[in-house]
Amino acid sequence: MDERLMQQLEFSLEIDKEKNVFRQTHLSGHGRNENDAEHAWHMAVMAYILREYANEDVDIAKVMLMCLIHDIVEIDAGDTYAYDEEALKTQKEREDRAKERIFSLLPEDQKKELTSLFDEFETGETQESRFAHSMDNLQPLILNHSNGGNDWREHDVTVDKVLERQRKTAQGSQRLYDEVTEPIIRENVKNGNIKQI
Amino acid sequence: MDERLMQQLEFSLEIDKEKNVFRQTHLSGHGRNENDAEHAWHMAVMAYILREYANEDVDIAKVMLMCLIHDIVEIDAGDTYAYDEEALKTQKEREDRAKERIFSLLPEDQKKELTSLFDEFETGETQESRFAHSMDNLQPLILNHSNGGNDWREHDVTVDKVLERQRKTAQGSQRLYDEVTEPIIRENVKNGNIKQI
Numbered sequence: 001m002d003e004r005l006m007q008q009l010e011f012s013l014e015i016d017k018e019k020n021v022f023r024q025t026h027l028s029g030h031g032r033n034e035n036d037a038e039h040a041w042h043m044a045v046m047a048y049i050l051r052e053y054a055n056e057d058v059d060i061a062k063v064m065l066m067c068l069i070h071d072i073v074e075i076d077a078g079d080t081y082a083y084d085e086e087a088l089k090t091q092k093e094r095e096d097r098a099k100e101r102i103f104s105l106l107p108e109d110q111k112k113e114l115t116s117l118f119d120e121f122e123t124g125e126t127q128e129s130r131f132a133h134s135m136d137n138l139q140p141l142i143l144n145h146s147n148g149g150n151d152w153r154e155h156d157v158t159v160d161k162v163l164e165r166q167r168k169t170a171q172g173s174q175r176l177y178d179e180v181t182e183p184i185i186r187e188n189v190k191n192g193n194i195k196q197i
Numbered sequence: 198m199d200e201r202l203m204q205q206l207e208f209s210l211e212i213d214k215e216k217n218v219f220r221q222t223h224l225s226g227h228g229r230n231e232n233d234a235e236h237a238w239h240m241a242v243m244a245y246i247l248r249e250y251a252n253e254d255v256d257i258a259k260v261m262l263m264c265l266i267h268d269i270v271e272i273d274a275g276d277t278y279a280y281d282e283e284a285l286k287t288q289k290e291r292e293d294r295a296k297e298r299i300f301s302l303l304p305e306d307q308k309k310e311l312t313s314l315f316d317e318f319e320t321g322e323t324q325e326s327r328f329a330h331s332m333d334n335l336q337p338l339i340l341n342h343s344n345g346g347n348d349w350r351e352h353d354v355t356v357d358k359v360l361e362r363q364r365k366t367a368q369g370s371q372r373l374y375d376e377v378t379e380p381i382i383r384e385n386v387k388n389g390n391i392k393q394i
Contacts (some may be wrong), residue, residue: 001376001377001380005250005376005377008246008247009339009377011246012239012242012243012246012247012336012339013225013339013340013343015239015242016224016225016239016340016343017225017226019224019228019231019235019239020224020228027213027216027217028210028213028214029214031216031217034216035235037234037235037238037239038216038232038234038235038238040238041234041235041237041238041241041265042209042212042213042216042234044238044241044261044265045209045212045265045266046209048262048265049205049208049209049303049307050205050209053202060258061257061258061261064241064258064261064262064265065245065261068238068241068242068245068261069242106246110246139209142206142209142210143210143213146210146213179198179199179202180198180202180206183198
């Protein structure tokens, strides 16, 4: 087997570990915690199904690929909960190290390609990355809402933090923000699942 | 919220259940059983990374989408182990019923689109579906091999069955079959993990 194929297979086996990185979100039906691979799969399918609501036309293949790979760095860096302020401070440094190690398993051209795609997602300056971020927010939101807002309650999350995070949803899809995100937040504030400040 | 968006969100929440459908394959590092959502995610990323080995040029976005949705029917139909001959007899009927129920949650145009994509995967007559099948075989093969062939041993799988199943890998990618699949099978027959007949 040549070196290139061997590297690609090594990367393919390495990313299996993403299935062991667990998130704060719980599966619907009051299920167990979700892992990163499941989250990435769910986001990618939702991106395809909901693509008509992106603020601008998107290259949906690129969005899906971004969704699929955006959490690979968490194999080393761990999941950083969106409302954990201490962990958020060190997130970038941890993820940069992880990105270098894991994508370096690939042949150089593919390392560059995936690194660039990951950076595009992180920077959030293209329409594709903005729509991928909308999915990164919307997917746990609908799971959490289906479970009666348990994940917010458990972490005493306040409405200002939720609104701050969810601004990104509107940047990728104003329509999904207005018709899904905002009404769900309003309902969960009213029910006391999200704390008023 | 309009009817169309409501249907799309209902489908998005329904497919969350795919994370509870467990397979016979175990995660690397002698881990737990893998579920369908993780398998689909892993296949889709591998398809992208390994696309240069497809026998013919493929529309990689279509391949990835096929990988992502091909097991949604198992939410109702359950996972059918590739070497379970009794279950294989009823697989098509179970999956057809599931396909009708689950894809009917979507608006009519998207129901048609996803049903057609699922059927294309099942029929295996296009290059995209053949390459997706290569990934459907290769992904559990590398996990199982990384665990010393445990999944084959546990089920007393014989070499004729493995070769019959893996023929599909060659139809999508002769090179991956020759350089990865065939050597792995040979080694596992030699080590007694796959039974000679």
